[in-house]
């Protein structure tokens with residue numbers, strides 16, 4: 211073919227993710243085509259990474275060797291760099307002869323944003339209630355979306371003003387039953403005043419092998435005045451007046467269960483409370499009670515009709 215002869219173009223198109231996590235595997239699907247419909251099967255393509263390392267792949271045979279509008283596609287597996295940032299891969303095709311025509315070179319830049327791994331936080335084993343001024347502990351865990359080892363990463367508990375109330379590092383082994391929830395126990399001191407407090411756990415990893423996004427999570431904690439008074443609750447059955455064992459008793463944030471003699475005891479600070487009693491198969495009244503000294507109350511519960519098997523689900 212002489213210089214200046216009509217030539218066809220090589221058009222490269224790429225389908226792939228706009229972003230990928232550090233160190234992750236991802237793929238680009240590359241298509242080279244001739245606008246005139248030539249079959250470009252077997253044409254070599256070069257893929258050059260951000261580190262200038264290249265790989266040459268050949269386009270597979272077209273399922274429609276006569277052209278027909280379809281062009282061969284090639285899936286190219288790649289690995290993301292270990293540092294976050296904006297990176298560019300280049301896909302190029304040298305000038306070539308295909309289907310009896312000269313085809314000019316083609317090139318395409320493929321920008322991919324490489325981002326840190328995401329993380330999530332869990333807070334559990336929060337005691338309730340906690341007495342003013344007393345020490346207590348919570349468990350905090352963090353997980354990488356890619357299941358990375360987060361051992362040694364720092365975690366903090368802050369109040370809404372951003373003051374650090376406790377800090378620690380994640381332990382070496384994941385929480386039992388999880389694959390990668392790295393955790394630690396943090397010791398805290400309850401505020402001096404009773405109330406509901408909303409604190410946050412913050413995770414800002416810096417020294418991990420792969421970059422990770424920080425995360426934060428809120429949790430609430432109920433702080434109460436020291437319990438000064440004893441509440442004794444006796445639960446009896448309406449018709450028989452017999453004691454009811456294993457009934458759950460809840461006074462505000464305080465809980466207890468009745469023993470075989472139908473008695474439950476709990477300590478609570480002064481105040482007005484709703485007293486709830488719950489026992490499967492019984493209907494129990496909700497009562498309001500004021501604690502200003504040691505108090506004893508009797509709660510009468512009525513058996514539910516047995517012909518309603520769903521009764522306990524309807525309470």
Ligand SMILES: [Zn+2]
Pocket residue numbers: 218219244245246247248309311313
């Ligand atoms: Zn062509």
